[in-house]
Amino acid sequence: MRSVGGDRPPAMADVARLAGVSAQTVSRVLSGHPNVQEKTRGRVLAAVEQLGYRRNSAARALSSGRSRTIGVVTLQTTFYSRAAVTSGIENAAREAGYTVSTATTASLDTSAIEAALARLAEQDVEGVILSVPLTHTSPRIEQLTRSVPTITIDGSRTAATEVVAVDQSLAARQATRHLLDLGHDTVWHIAGPEEWLEAAARRDGWRTTLEEAGRTVPPPLEGDWSPASGYRNGLILGRIPDATAVFVASDEMAFGVIRALHELGRRVPQDISVVGVDDIELAEYCSPSLTTVAQPFTQMGALAVAHLLRHIENPAAVPEPALVEPRLVIRASTAPAKP
Known part of the structure; x- marks a missing residue:
């Protein structure tokens, strides 16, 4: 200093x-x-x-020598999944006697993530949950995550972090296998942004399942998680006569797909079966109700807090990844292929 x-x-x-x-x-x-x-x-x-x-931080440390504060780095977004994970973190932290300080970042650039981590470090947080997809790291991020116990969600990791993640490849395999088991010749895919690790894992799981089944792998359509991108891709998909089944990388995009198909006169699921991912609250109430792969967002947040508190108590422990299995929820948006 x-x-x-x-x-x-x-x-x-x-x-x-x-x-x-x-x-x-x-x-x-x-x-x-x-x-x-x-x-x-x-x-x-x-x-x-x-x-x-x-x-x-002397005032905070007078009684215990600890700030009892957890930092969370998250993306500035309105996506349901981000809010649900953060809510799970806040609830679990409060039950453990910790407060949560959140640093949002408007982009996934390493410089923006560095700045968010630095802001939390300045607040003397005892640990950090990095709730953003981290496809690229930097010396500064590595240094910051070494100096403060850090848990990552979404499959990201640095040399010093512990990972808590949903098995996104399994989610894609469950969705794709469900559609193949219904008799569809192949399954189209509307993917999330390439820079998101979740999207990449879902794309890989979808492709691998089709290849293992000896089916044609259609070119993936590119989305950005938004209903609007789902709608745009739904207008493309609905004009492909042979398309009878689609795995969409998020429920919110799936809502847009279903609307586009309705507008084109393609019936769901009679003409095209649709599967999403997330099982957000609206999934059960869209028309038709959405078959989807449920992700335990609240559980993820709580699990991340539990792992972080363990890491805080024993920073020298070797980080062990925790992989959570998703669950297929079958509703009315999927049906057997026409004979």
């Missing part, structure tokens, strides 16, 4: 002076407040790094 004015360690006012902002802005940046311009946030974090500033 760089001294300022003799032996005095740097204070928040020194960071504010170097960054050219107010002390209140520095506080908002270090607290992970979303209403700060990225340019300003970058100046503050650069000043923090240059001065070696560390927030004073």
Whole structure:
């Protein structure tokens, strides 16, 4: 830590002076407040790094020597799955006597994830749950996850993290196998974004199942998790005469697919069977009700907290991945292929 004015360690006012902002802005940046311009946030974090500033956690540590706070890095999104996992984390943390500090990131760039991790480290969190798909790491991310016990969700990992994940390949195999067992010659796929590990695993599981069954593998259609992308791809799929079954990489995209098929006069499931992934609450109530592969979001959040607390108590323990099995839920959107 760089001294300022003799032996005095740097204070928040020194960071504010170097960054050219107010002390209140520095506080908002270090607290992970979303209403700060990225340019300003970058100046503050650069000043923090240059001065070696560390927030004073003495007040928190007076009684126990611990902050009793867990940090969560999550993507800034309205997707149901993200909110459900975060809710599971918050409930489990509260039951264990911990509070949760959340740092959101607007993108999956390593620089954005680095900044989110740094904001949490400044808050003296005891551990971090990295709830974003991490396809690429960086020296800074590796350093941050080594310095603070870290659990990753979605199959991401760094050298120092422990993984809690749903077996996404199995989810895809369950969905694809279900459609093949209903007599469909092959299964089309509307995939999630390539940069998401979940999407890549589902795509691989779908392709492998078709190849093992000796079936033709159609070219995957590309979505972005949104109902709108499902709708756009549904308009394409609905114009392919031989398409009788589709595995969609998320329920929200599946809703868009079903609407597009309705508009094209393709009946679900009489003409095309549809399977999604997630089993969000609306899946049971769309028309027809959606066959899907359920993901235990709340359980995932609770399991991540349990593993993180174990990791906090024994940081030297060798991280062991925990793989959770998904479950196929059969409803009205799938039916046997026409003879």
